[in-house]
Amino acid sequence: MTSHLSVARTLDRCTVLGPGSRAVIWVQGCPLRCRGCVAAETLPFEGGTSRPVAELADWLCRLDGIEGVTFSGGEPFSQAGGLAELLDAVRERRPDFGAMAYSGFRHEALRRGGPERLALLERLDLLVDGPYVARRHGSLRWRGSDNQRLIPLTDRYARALAEPDTTAGIELSADADGSLSWAGVPPTPGFRRRLEDRLAARGFALHTEAPEER
Numbered sequence: 001m002t003s004h005l006s007v008a009r010t011l012d013r014c015t016v017l018g019p020g021s022r023a024v025i026w027v028q029g030c031p032l033r034c035r036g037c038v039a040a041e042t043l044p045f046e047g048g049t050s051r052p053v054a055e056l057a058d059w060l061c062r063l064d065g066i067e068g069v070t071f072s073g074g075e076p077f078s079q080a081g082g083l084a085e086l087l088d089a090v091r092e093r094r095p096d097f098g099a100m101a102y103s104g105f106r107h108e109a110l111r112r113g114g115p116e117r118l119a120l121l122e123r124l125d126l127l128v129d130g131p132y133v134a135r136r137h138g139s140l141r142w143r144g145s146d147n148q149r150l151i152p153l154t155d156r157y158a159r160a161l162a163e164p165d166t167t168a169g170i171e172l173s174a175d176a177d178g179s180l181s182w183a184g185v186p187p188t189p190g191f192r193r194r195l196e197d198r199l200a201a202r203g204f205a206l207h208t209e210a211p212e213e214r
Contacts, residue, residue: 004050004053004082005027005050005082006028006029006045007049007050007051007056008026008027008028008047008048008073009024009026009042010025010056010059011024011183012063013063013066014183014184015168016142016169016183017184017185018068018070018126018142019067019068019098019100019126019160020066020067020098020160022068023059023063023066023068023069023070024069024071024183025056025070025071025072026039026072026074027071027073027083028074029045029078030042031075032075032104034131034134036132036137043074056086057093060086060094061090061093061094067097067098068100069087069090069097070099070102071083071099071100071101071102072101075104076101076103077103077105077110077120080113080117080120084116084123088123098125098156099123099125100125101120101128102128103130104130104131105129107127107129107149110129121153125156126153126154128143128150128151129148129151130145130149131147132144132148133147134189139188140185141163141165141166141167141168144186167185167186168185169184170182170183171183171184180199180204
């Protein structure tokens with residue numbers, strides 16, 4: 001049994017990385033090296049914070065006003081067993097808790113994966129699959145390039161998926177220590193660099209554990 005996950009960052013509430021209001025967990029480590037990834041800090045498998053699955057489950061269950069969680073990264077399917085275990089632990093207390101994940105791998109490849117990857121797929125309601133391709137960047141809902149797909153794995157989000165396929169935008173937040181971070185999928189490439197430059201010109205710096213453009 002997997003008892004810990006390597007986590008780059010968490011967010012209590014987000015409305016731009018999946019349907020409704022949801023928590024987000026960015027895992028640490030990705031075997032892919034997509035050109036244009038703006039979160040190089042989440043790529044190495046070294047680093048991140050080791051978080052007990054039980055602790056993360058308690059955190060998710062305490063959050064009010066969210067309907068589910070989104071797994072991003074990093075590559076969630078590199079820690080598929082721990083994430084499947086996490087969803088089981090949460091759904092023991094919140095049976096109707098929704099789950100969405102990003103993956104740089106195609107759905108077809110994940111289905112040919114090992115038992116842990118299949119276990120996570122079986123527990124998800126929605127998958128965004130495929131690598132980020134900078135030359136195919138688009139202003140799309142919850143994803144960065146037009147090769148990526150929104151794949152419903154249950155009918156939970158059927159109504160949301162019927163809405164227009166346009167960007168959900170980004171959210172900028174200030175942490176308790178005064179640091180800034182952002183979440184979402186920018187409608188234009190190069191967003192993080194431009195944002196950092198503009199903030200630096202005003203004496204601000206982005207939190208280094210920012211999510212990637214996906």
